[in-house]
Amino acid sequence: MHTPTTSPLISVAELRSVLGDTAVLDVRYRMGGPPGRPEYDAGHVPGAAYVDLPSDLAAPPGAGGRHPLPETERFEAAMRRAGVSNDRPVVVYDDWTGLAAGRAWWLLRYHGHPDVRVLDGAWPAWRDGGGEVETEEVVPPVGDFTARPGHMPVVEADDVLDVPVLVDARAPERYRGETEPIDPVAGHIPGAINVPTTTNLRVDGRWRDPGALKALYAAAGVDGTEEVVVYCGSGVTAVHDVIALELAGIRAALYPGSWSGWITDPARPVVTRS
Incomplete structure (x- = not known):
């Protein structure tokens, strides 16, 4: 890794x-x-x-x-x-x-x-912050990046229910299943705790300092002593929590399919209460 x-x-x-x-x-x-x-x-x-x-x-x-x-x-x-x-x-x-x-x-x-x-x-x-702004399209010289997958931890659907600490990064009302504006099924994966991405930031839109983030996640039950996996609606915004946890010194895996992938199989359990 x-x-x-x-x-x-x-x-x-x-x-x-x-x-x-x-x-x-x-x-x-x-x-x-x-x-x-x-x-x-x-x-x-x-x-x-x-x-x-x-x-x-x-x-x-x-x-x-x-x-x-x-x-x-x-x-x-x-x-x-x-x-x-x-x-x-x-x-x-x-x-x-x-x-x-x-x-x-x-x-x-x-x-x-x-x-x-x-x-x-x-x-x-x-x-x-006074940064210069450009309006012309940028077409940079082609890079030589070589993609070698596997350098960040990933957990797939079959193993999600066995994860010791599962974090749902969505808004609280979506986590609780009170509303679902995007996906066809409301609720959350059994066992998941909720740490919304909005709580990672200060009021000015910048990230909280590492100590504050560590305290935030510890209060939710994430102290880094057990495996941590994060999901959201589609595997995009969950990375916000992955970054916050890295800042706090905690390594977290991503469930890429997240809620929208979880509910494609109607046999998978769903929780609709906090």
């Missing part, structure tokens, strides 16, 4: 200082929201290449959920088009508090890239 040598986050100030030596990926996307490409065209970090989450960072919907992991060859090709190389640092950002950019971070880490970070505070932090 890949052991990170740097923080999963980078500040606006640090990104500005390394901009010319870093591959920057704009991963703007919002569930149920407008496409990210027009937002990119309206303004982006200088040198940033646009990466489309549904087509570049996910396979078509199916038994694996709404956003299954992409095929290795397809992901590798997308990253090369975006200018990603094996020996060059990568920074990813979005305008959704890292919820979409985290998917790119996780996939790059999973496929063996040793130095990839998420912009802390996302696009609003760059803009508010």
Whole structure:
């Protein structure tokens, strides 16, 4: 398994200082929201290449959920088009508090890239911090990234019920099954505890410090002494909790299919109460 040598986050100030030596990926996307490409065209970090989450960072919907992991060859090709190389640092950002950019971070880490970070505070932090804005499309030189899967832990549906600590990263009302605006079945996987992604952030949209995150997850029953697996609706936003746990010093696996994949089999149990 890949052991990170740097923080999963980078500040606006640090990104500005390394901009010319870093591959920057704009991963703007919002569930149920407008496409990210027009937002990119309206303004982006200088040198940033646009990466489309549904087509570049996910396979078509199916038994694996709404956003299954992409095929290795397809992901590798997308990253090369975006200018990603094996020996060059990568920074990813979005305008959704890292919820979409985290998917790119996780996939790059999973496929063996040793130095990839998420912009802390996302696009609003760059803009508010006085970062330069570019409007021209960026077509970087093709990178040489080689995707080698298996560098981040993954748990599949057959093993989810045996996980000692299972974390549901969705909003509390979705976890409880009170509402389900996206998937056809409401509720959560038996045994899961709820740590919504929104609790990982301060009021200014930046990440809480490692000590605060460690206390947050410990209060929910996650202290790192047992295996931890995180899921969400489709395996995308759950990475936000994976990053938070890494900041807290706790390694967590991802259940990529998440809730939307779990409910494709009607024989799998569902809980609709807290």
